[in-house]
Amino acid sequence: MTSMPELVAIFNGFGGIASVLVAGGALFEATDLGESSAQFTISTAASGIIGAVTFFGSIIAFLKLAEFVKKSWSGVAVKALNALLSLGCLGASAWLVIEPGSHEAYWMAVALAALLGIFLVVPIGGADMPVVIAFLNSCSGLAAAATGFVLGNNILIIAGSLVGASGLILTQIMCKAMNRSLGNVFFGDVGDAATDVGSDEQVYAGKVKSTSADEVAMLFDTARRVVIVPGYGMAVAQAQHAVCDLANELETRGVDVEYAIHPVAGRMPGHMNVLLAEAEVPYEKLVEMDAINPSFQQTDVVLVIGANDVVNPLARQADSGPIAGMPILDVDKARTVVVVKRSLSPGFAGIPNPLFAADNSLMFFGSAKEAVLDLVAAVKES
Numbered sequence: 001m002t003s004m005p006e007l008v009a010i011f012n013g014f015g016g017i018a019s020v021l022v023a024g025g026a027l028f029e030a031t032d033l034g035e036s037s038a039q040f041t042i043s044t045a046a047s048g049i050i051g052a053v054t055f056f057g058s059i060i061a062f063l064k065l066a067e068f069v070k071k072s073w074s075g076v077a078v079k080a081l082n083a084l085l086s087l088g089c090l091g092a093s094a095w096l097v098i099e100p101g102s103h104e105a106y107w108m109a110v111a112l113a114a115l116l117g118i119f120l121v122v123p124i125g126g127a128d129m130p131v132v133i134a135f136l137n138s139c140s141g142l143a144a145a146a147t148g149f150v151l152g153n154n155i156l157i158i159a160g161s162l163v164g165a166s167g168l169i170l171t172q173i174m175c176k177a178m179n180r181s182l183g184n185v186f187f188g189d190v191g192d193a194a195t196d197v198g199s200d201e202q203v204y205a206g207k208v209k210s211t212s213a214d215e216v217a218m219l220f221d222t223a224r225r226v227v228i229v230p231g232y233g234m235a236v237a238q239a240q241h242a243v244c245d246l247a248n249e250l251e252t253r254g255v256d257v258e259y260a261i262h263p264v265a266g267r268m269p270g271h272m273n274v275l276l277a278e279a280e281v282p283y284e285k286l287v288e289m290d291a292i293n294p295s296f297q298q299t300d301v302v303l304v305i306g307a308n309d310v311v312n313p314l315a316r317q318a319d320s321g322p323i324a325g326m327p328i329l330d331v332d333k334a335r336t337v338v339v340v341k342r343s344l345s346p347g348f349a350g351i352p353n354p355l356f357a358a359d360n361s362l363m364f365f366g367s368a369k370e371a372v373l374d375l376v377a378a379v380k381e382s
Contacts, residue, residue: 138167233306
């Protein structure tokens with residue numbers, strides 16, 4: 001499950017490159033037979049351009065998700081380059097339509113689209129990867145639908161259209177969850193960290209309070225309502241089964257336990273839902289952000305497991321930066337917040353989290369799985 005986002009990115013890319021090669025092969029065949037129409041050439045150009053953007057953009061997304069590429073290049077120069085590449089793709093497409101037998105025009109469009117796919121995704125910060133994955137999934141479907149027109153295959157047109165439409169809807173849901181537009185994700189310089197956040201020392205200033213499994217178990221003893229917030233750290237540690245065991249143990253003691261799910265927690269859409277479903281957590285226990293946020297003030301203990309950016313209060317306070325204005329889970333409004341994390345290192349957005357130093361927060365340092373197993377043992381002994 002830890003590498004599932006990377007696998008999804010690669011699958012999106014393979015769909016795109018398949019469309020490029022199939023449309024290119026169809027163009028060679030049509031040229032040999034001397035049969036080509038305006039619909040055929042336009043569909044071929046669309047398939048090649050969208051497919052190339054999808055493939056090479058997915059490769060960059062894979063490298064970012066796998067943390068082989070960590071720097072996000074942004075600025076006016078990249079935006080200008082993307083604009084020029086887009087115009088070049090349109091120009092090569094027009095050349096192909098005017099001269100249907102020109103293989104050079106097709107492969108020039110593909111080459112320019114490949115560069116466009118690279119430079120579209122390179123500037124995007126890691127916190128926006130769920131949006132990118134959803135968008136590239138949509139692009140792979142649109143490329144397949146265009147290839148369906150190239151081949152005259154109605155099934156491919158319908159299947160590609162379904163994937164493209166559902167991907168666009170999911171992309172819109174992801175953007176809404178982050179309070180941003182798709183244009184802002186791709187062109188808003190969101191890879192740059194906020195300049196007014198301050199350093200870790202300024203944010204934490206020696207206020208961080210460490211805790212232990214026994215102390216957290218004592219909090220659970222007096223709690224009536226506990227909310228668990230899963231994050232990517234839970235996926236890395238493969239702690240979902242231990243988390244389910246902890247929730248079951250608390251429920252046998254009469255504690256009301258729910259899971260708060262942020263739409264962009266993890267590194268692909270629905271990442272936390274899939275993890276918890278694997279651990280057989282009842283679906284009705286998974287509560288979306290908008291539904292659970294009003295109830296945090298009536299929550300005794302919030303257990304944050306490996307989440308960071310989606311619970312960072314700076315999203316409500318900062319005027320600029322990678323998460324400014326992003327809707328978050330309002331865990332800081334609960335009576336007590338326990339954060340399970342290896343260290344105070346920043347999340348994928350690269351900024352510190354004031355929640356770690358809040359008066360009502362306790363840090364439980366350690367691997368998510370080991371920490372939760374210690375909690376299970378401590379709760380049973382309490």
